[in-house]
Every structure is written in structure tokens, then in C-alpha cells.
Amino acid sequence: MNPTTQPDRHPDAEILNAFVEHALRDPERAQVVAHMGECARCREVVFLARAAAEAEAPPLAGIKPEPRPGRIALALAKWRVALIPAAALAATGAVVLWVQLRPAPPRAEMAQTAPLPARPMTAPSAAPTAHQTSAPAATPLPAPSPAHRSTPSEQRPERKNVQPVSPALAGTGFSGSAPMARNQAVPAATAPIGSSRVVGGYHLDAHSAAMARQPAPPEQPNDSADMAYEPALTNGLLQPPGTASMTPAARRGATAGKAAPAPVPPNILAVQGANAVPVSDGPEPLTLQVEPSSVQLAPQPLNGLAVMQVARHAKLPSGLNTVSSAAMLNTLLAVDSAGALFFSQDAGKHWEAVRPQWRGKAIAVQAPPQGLYQLTPAAAAESLDRASIVAPAAQEKRARPNVNAAVSSPPPPPPAHVSGPAVTATGVDPSIPAVLFKLITDRHQTWISADGKVWREQ
Amino acid sequence: MPAELALPDLAPHARCEIAPAVLDELWHSCEAEACGLTRPEFEQILVRIGMGQNFALATGPAAEAAGAQQAAFFGTLRMADLVLARACAAANERAWERFIALYRQPLLRAGMAITGNESLGRELADGLYAELYGLTDREGERRCPLESYAGRGSLIGWLRTTLAQRHVDRHRRTHREQPLEEANDRPAPLADAAKEPDATALPLLSGAAEDALQSQGPEEKFLLASYYLDGRKLHEIAAVLGVHEATVSRKLKRVTAAVRKQIVRGLERRGLSRGAAEDALAIDPRDLTAADRSSGTHEAHDHLRLKELLQTSQANPFKEQAGPIKTK
Numbered sequence: 001m002n003p004t005t006q007p008d009r010h011p012d013a014e015i016l017n018a019f020v021e022h023a024l025r026d027p028e029r030a031q032v033v034a035h036m037g038e039c040a041r042c043r044e045v046v047f048l049a050r051a052a053a054e055a056e057a058p059p060l061a062g063i064k065p066e067p068r069p070g071r072i073a074l075a076l077a078k079w080r081v082a083l084i085p086a087a088a089l090a091a092t093g094a095v096v097l098w099v100q101l102r103p104a105p106p107r108a109e110m111a112q113t114a115p116l117p118a119r120p121m122t123a124p125s126a127a128p129t130a131h132q133t134s135a136p137a138a139t140p141l142p143a144p145s146p147a148h149r150s151t152p153s154e155q156r157p158e159r160k161n162v163q164p165v166s167p168a169l170a171g172t173g174f175s176g177s178a179p180m181a182r183n184q185a186v187p188a189a190t191a192p193i194g195s196s197r198v199v200g201g202y203h204l205d206a207h208s209a210a211m212a213r214q215p216a217p218p219e220q221p222n223d224s225a226d227m228a229y230e231p232a233l234t235n236g237l238l239q240p241p242g243t244a245s246m247t248p249a250a251r252r253g254a255t256a257g258k259a260a261p262a263p264v265p266p267n268i269l270a271v272q273g274a275n276a277v278p279v280s281d282g283p284e285p286l287t288l289q290v291e292p293s294s295v296q297l298a299p300q301p302l303n304g305l306a307v308m309q310v311a312r313h314a315k316l317p318s319g320l321n322t323v324s325s326a327a328m329l330n331t332l333l334a335v336d337s338a339g340a341l342f343f344s345q346d347a348g349k350h351w352e353a354v355r356p357q358w359r360g361k362a363i364a365v366q367a368p369p370q371g372l373y374q375l376t377p378a379a380a381a382e383s384l385d386r387a388s389i390v391a392p393a394a395q396e397k398r399a400r401p402n403v404n405a406a407v408s409s410p411p412p413p414p415p416a417h418v419s420g421p422a423v424t425a426t427g428v429d430p431s432i433p434a435v436l437f438k439l440i441t442d443r444h445q446t447w448i449s450a451d452g453k454v455w456r457e458q
Numbered sequence: 459m460p461a462e463l464a465l466p467d468l469a470p471h472a473r474c475e476i477a478p479a480v481l482d483e484l485w486h487s488c489e490a491e492a493c494g495l496t497r498p499e500f501e502q503i504l505v506r507i508g509m510g511q512n513f514a515l516a517t518g519p520a521a522e523a524a525g526a527q528q529a530a531f532f533g534t535l536r537m538a539d540l541v542l543a544r545a546c547a548a549a550n551e552r553a554w555e556r557f558i559a560l561y562r563q564p565l566l567r568a569g570m571a572i573t574g575n576e577s578l579g580r581e582l583a584d585g586l587y588a589e590l591y592g593l594t595d596r597e598g599e600r601r602c603p604l605e606s607y608a609g610r611g612s613l614i615g616w617l618r619t620t621l622a623q624r625h626v627d628r629h630r631r632t633h634r635e636q637p638l639e640e641a642n643d644r645p646a647p648l649a650d651a652a653k654e655p656d657a658t659a660l661p662l663l664s665g666a667a668e669d670a671l672q673s674q675g676p677e678e679k680f681l682l683a684s685y686y687l688d689g690r691k692l693h694e695i696a697a698v699l700g701v702h703e704a705t706v707s708r709k710l711k712r713v714t715a716a717v718r719k720q721i722v723r724g725l726e727r728r729g730l731s732r733g734a735a736e737d738a739l740a741i742d743p744r745d746l747t748a749a750d751r752s753s754g755t756h757e758a759h760d761h762l763r764l765k766e767l768l769q770t771s772q773a774n775p776f777k778e779q780a781g782p783i784k785t786k
Contacts, residue, residue: 017610035681040687047694049572
């Protein structure tokens with residue numbers, strides 16, 4: 001099988017070497033390939049010779065290869081076009097993430113700047129009730145202009161045109177600057193306590209609607225209303241409004257450790273009677289000069305999220321769920337799913353069933369708005385006198401641009417759907433019984449009660 | 459002048475003369491003087507080379523080749539290696555010294571690279587070196603393999619190829635000399651009835667595969683044989699063919715698909731359904747080879763043997779295939 005002895009069988013080394021070195025012409029090359037397609041021996045010779053030649057190839061030590069660009073440079077050059085939109089996309093994503101992950105501003109700031117929907121004071125007369133018709137109509141206040149804003153420059157001319165305070169507003173907590181206050185954004189931090197409650201009403205079973213109108217709780221330390229109301233929320237009892245005379249520092253210390261301020265300032269009359277005005281002007285911390293007041297405090301409504309939660313999650317003696325509830329001071333009324341009414345005088349700690357004096361099942365219970373609270377005639381007159389005295393001094397203070405003007409702005413007007421005995425400057429008409437609670441039955445009958453225990457059909 | 463160069467048969471070719479300009483140029487470029495050759499000896503070597511290939515002229519006698527034709531012919535050859543080889547074949551001492559200085563160590567390394575073993579490689583290289591030196595006689599004449607070198611490739615490449623031929627021939631001559639114990643120790647093929655090829659489909663598959671493979675071109679056959687039978691890698695095949703590795707891969711894929719399609723068509727022409735033809739392609743040729751080995755005879759002609767199909771024993775001699783190509 002020696003190729004030298006059988007030269008006709010296989011191509012010689014000269015041809016195979018020329019084939020390996022690609023030195024053959026195309027016809028010769030095709031013939032060699034055709035032979036190797038069927039000859040394993042020549043294929044092996046060729047592959048071995050090629051392998052030996054590759055092993056013999058000297059390393060290219062003397063040839064210095066050109067510096068090749070690095071992988072990063074090659075990748076950048078290759079994906080340069082795609083890097084531009086990718087970088088833009090990454091930057092956009094970073095901005096979006098930063099916006100999303102940025103801590104939200106305190107709710108108090110939003111509450112201070114959010115304008116409160118103004119309510120015309122003519123509403124009570126537009127929808128008179130039996131009680132309103134018997135009482136002198138309250139002086140209708142001019143409807144607020146939507147163009148009015150709570151900027152200091154706009155507040156100045158408004159204060160010059162302050163109208164005399166209607167006696168009807170005294171009992172509702174409106175001071176002499178009430179017209180201006182209606183046009184201002186509601187500063188929840190220092191708005192007269194309870195003003196927002198007037199707007200919101202006390203219908204606890206209409207929680208969402210009432211709370212939506214209430215501004216966020218303030219966080220300023222000069223909110224005396226919070227200080228007075230927080231103990232009532234935490235303890236379930238309404239504290240006397242003596243804390244209104246506390247200094248901010250004292251109040252700050254009194255509320256130390258309470259992370260969540262009370263959302264509802266209940267005792268508006270205490271502040272309104274004292275007629276607190278901001279003493280400081282400019283950027284100084286707001287301090288309230290609270291004058292001692294001899295106004296007899298009227299019962300204030302217990303409201304807010306804590307009370308709503310208490311009423312909603314009250315453990316009724318029937319063991320059923322609460323479908324409707326109302327609160328007034330410490331008095332809570334709750335209707336369970338069976339239509340029974342329960343009464344509590346200690347803010348939901350103890351409940352007692354109210355004997356049904358109506359036909360059918362109770363389906364809802366409502367508390368009256370704040371306007372129905374009344375002052376004694378003497379207290380109301382004294383309050384008005386103090387308001388008329390302090391108001392000019394306060395107006396002089398407020399005439400100057402003051403960044404804290406909004407803090408001392410009076411509350412918005414009371415709600416339009418005032419029902420119950422009309423409140424006048426002289427007090428409550430004694431001929432009209434005080435109606436505090438309403439009860440609606442499944443027969444669409446409305447029953448009213450002053451104390452929540454004795455009911456009569458309306 | 460060495461006796462080998464003054465052979466009587468050179469007398470008729472002596473009338474062919476090399477152009478003086480060509481002779482002078484080649485004399486300097488081939489460093490003939492370093493090989494211990496005289497100018498008449500160098501001219502005689504050139505005349506024999508040119509007359510042996512007729513100066514690459516299609517027609518006409520070599521003696522009528524002009525100087526330009528001679529220069530073009532010599533320009534296609536590795537004249538320096540060729541002159542050295544011929545000088546060594548003529549037993550020129552200085553030529554052998556130059557040859558040893560230039561190719562002794564490369565020849566040794568090539569032997570080791572081909573055999574993959576230092577001792578075997580050294581043995582192989584020494585054997586060739588002795589043969590090149592003309593220690594073998596045939597019919598009373600000293601024969602030197604270097605005389606077969608025609609200068610179409612490099613001398614070292616020729617030496618490597620010659621070494622590879624020696625190595626392959628010796629391996630093919632000796633690999634069958636195995637003890638019987640080793641042959642009997644081969645594990646028997648696993649008797650798996652589920653994989654037993656269908657006896658009726660095997661002859662049909664054999665015929666269809668033979669037809670499909672025979673219909674392929676020379677290069678396709680070389681690709682199939684190198685890749686599937688020899689187990690060569692793509693880069694090795696690409697290096698031999700002088701093409702890119704991806705080209706080989708692409709051609710192989712195309713050829714494989716074509717062969718498969720032709721085999722399926724051949725089976726369908728032989729009466730098998732499409733599904734049966736597809737099933738017949740699932741037969742593993744390695745199982746068939748093992749079954750053939752287990753029989754220990756060459757009677758299992760019905761079994762499909764792709765290797766035999768690709769390597770037909772009745773291959774035409776390369777002389778008939780090559781046609782005008784001169785082989786030795």
C-alpha cells in the first residue's frame with residue numbers, strides 16, 4: 001500500500017502538498033478533492049500535513065499587533081446609537097422614581113392653601129324650616145366672590161369694609177371678620193374652632209361627605225383649638241375649654257407625645273368668645289392674645305374621626321353591626337342592623353337600648369348641625385360686647401400684611417341646611433324645643449329627640 | 459560534476475538551452491553556488507525540470523520555449539527548494555549540509571506533530587531522512603525520493619506530506635494487526651429489540667443512500683466524508699479547503715439536507731411510504747456497524763454502511779481521475 005509502489009492509486013506527495021498549500025490550479029484542485037472525497041488515506045495525509053504545518057508555524061513574536069480597542073470601547077462604538085435613547089429613558093425613569101418616592105408634603109400645608117367651598121348665608125332663608133320661620137331671619141351675608149383669594153393684598157380692602165357682625169352669627173362662632181373669612185382660604189390651623197364643623201355638619205353616618213369638607217388637621221403649635229379638643233378625643237370626654245388661654249409653649253408641652261393631632265376643633269366658642277387675634281406681625285411665631293372670657297360655653301359637638309370610629313365600631317348590646325350613628329358631645333346614638341336604637345352617654349363605653357316609640361325599624365339616626373347649639377342670652381350678649389371691643393384692635397393688626405393673617409381668619413359660614421331652633425342674638429327661642437337628633441324609620445317617618453331617649457314624630 | 463547529473467538520458471535534452479537572462483536570474487535567486495553547484499550543473503538541473511513538464515506548454519516541443527515562457531514557467535516553481543532538492547538527490551555534499559541545516563529540525567518536529575509522540579516522530583523522521591539520503595536501492599540503483607519533488611510547493615511542505623504518507627501507510631498497514639483477545643473483548647452490541655432496524659427497509663435505505671451520495675459533487679462528498687466519517691472539525695476542513703469556517707458549515711448544512719431529501723425520495727421510489735421512509739432514516743448507522751462487527755464476517759451486506767458508501771472500494775484510480783496531471 002506504499003504510495004511509491006502504487007503511484008496510480010493516490011496522488012503523490014507533490015500534488016498533495018500543493019493542495020495543502022493551495023498551489024494547485026482549479027482543475028487539478030477539483031480532481032484532488034474528488035479523489036479525497038472517496039479516499040480516506042489521502043484525506044488523512046492532507047489533514048496530518050496541514051496539522052503539522054500549523055504546529056510548525058512560528059509564533060509571530062516579531063510582529064507587534066496593533067493595539068486593539070477594548071471591549072468597552074467596542075461596545076460603546078457598536079451601541080452608540082442605542083445608548084442615547086437608553087440614557088434618556090433612564091433619566092426619565094429616575095425623575096419619575098424621584099417624584100414618586102419623594103416624601104409627600106404635610107397635609108397641613110395643603111389644608112392651608114385649599115380654598116373651602118363658600119356657602120351662602122342666605123341658604124337658611126332659602127330653605128326655611130319650622131324653627132326658622134318663627135325666629136327672626138338672620139342677616140344674609142353677601143355671597144363670596146369666587147375671585148377673592150386669601151392673599152394679604154386682597155384681604156386689606158376687605159377688612160376696611162367689614163360689616164357689623166350680625167347677632168345671629170355670634171352664636172355660630174362668627175366674629176366681626178366673618179365676611180372676610182368667607183372669602184379666604186380656610187386655614188385649618190387657626191380657623192375658629194368648629195367652623196369647619198359647621199360646614200361639615202354632624203351627620204356621622206354621612207362620614208365621607210362630612211369629612212371631605214373638613215380640612216386636614218393643622219400641625220402648627222399655635223392651634224389652641226387642637227389642644228382643647230385632643231383630650232376629648234383621647235379620653236372620650238370633652239374637656240372644658242380652659243386650655244384656650246394656654247401659651248403655645250404650654251400647649252405644645254401639653255400635647256407632647258401625640259403624633260396625630262385631633263382633626264376636629266370642637267370648642268369654638270371658647271376661642272370665639274375670647275376673640276383671639278394674632279399679636280405678632282411678620283414672620284414671628286404666631287401668638288394669640290387671648291383675653292379672659294366670661295362667655296358661658298355651650299355644649300360642643302363631639303365629632304371627628306375618632307368618634308366616628310367609635311360609633312361605627314360600637315359594640316352594641318344586640319351584637320349586631322352598626323348601620324347608622326350620630327354623636328353629640330358624649331352622647332352617641334347607634335342603629336343596628338335589626339333597626340334597634342341604642343344610646344350611650346359615655347362616648348360608647350356603655351350602651352342602653354332605647355325603647356321604640358316609633359313604628360317600624362329605625363334605619364338612620366342623625367345629629368343636628370352645630371347651629372342649633374345655643375348660648376344663654378346673657379352669655380351671648382356679653383360675647384357680642386367683647387367682640388365689638390376687640391374687633392377694631394384686631395382689624396388694625398390685620399390691616400398690615402401679615403403672613404399669618406390666614407391663620408387668624410374666621411371660619412367659613414355655617415351650613416345652609418340648618419334645621420332646628422333659630423339662634424338669634426338674644427339666644428334661643430324658648431318656644432322652640434331643642435332638637436338634637438333625628439331618626440328615620442323604614443316607613444320614611446322622621447322622629448326627633450332632644451336627648452336621644454324621648455322621641456316624637458316630626 | 460556528480461555522476462547522477464551526467465546521466466546518459468540527459469543528452470537529448472541538452473539541446474534545450476535555458477535563456478542566459480533566465481539562467482543568470484535563477485542562479486542568483488536560487489543561491490545555487492551555496493548548494494555547491496557549478497553553473498553547468500545548475501543549467502542541467504533547470505533543463506531537466508523544464509523538459510520534465512514541457513515548460514508548461516500545451517503544445518509544441520519544450521526546446522522551442524522562449525525565454526519569457528521559460529521565465530514564466532520557473533516563476534511558478536519554488537526554484538530554490540527545487541534546486542536544493544535536486545542537488546541533494548545528486549549527492550552533493552554541500553547541498554546535503556545545507557539541507558540538514560535547514561530541514562533537519564523541522565523534519566523532526568513535523569514527525570512528532572504527525573505522530574503525536576516524540577519517539578515515534580523521531581523514528582519517523584529518521585526513517586525518511588535515511589530514505590532521502592538514498593540508502594535504499596532498487597534494482598541496483600540508488601533512488602532518492604527528493605527526485606520526485608517538482609517544486610510546486612515548498613520543500614518543507616513536501617517533506618511533511620511525505621512524512622504523513624509514511625505514517626498513514628504504516629498505520630493502515632499495522633492497525634489490523636491486533637491480538638485476537640482484544641477483538642474478542644469488544645463488548646457485544648446491546649440487544650434492543652425496539653431499536654432493531656427493519657430488515658426490509660435496510661436494503662432500500664442502502665440503495666437510496668448510495669444513490670443520494672453518488673449524486674453529490676466532489677466537494678460535497680469530501681465535506682461529508684471529512685465531517686461525518688473522519689470526524690474532522692469545521693476549522694480543519696476550512697483550513698484544508700482554504701475557505702472560512704462558516705462557509706464549510708453552511709455547505710454542510712445544505713448538503714445534509716439535500717442528501718436527506720434525496721434518500722427520502724429514493725425510498726419512496728422504492729415503494730416505501732413517506733412515514734416509513736422517515737422512520738427508516740432514524741436508523742443509526744453505528745448500530746449497523748456494530749451488528750456487522752458482531753457477526754464477524756463480511757456477509758452482512760444487507761446492512762447499511764455509510765462508510766462503505768462514501769469510501770467505495772472500487773474507486774477509480776487517481777491517474778484516471780486526474781487525467782493530464784502527472785503523478786508518480
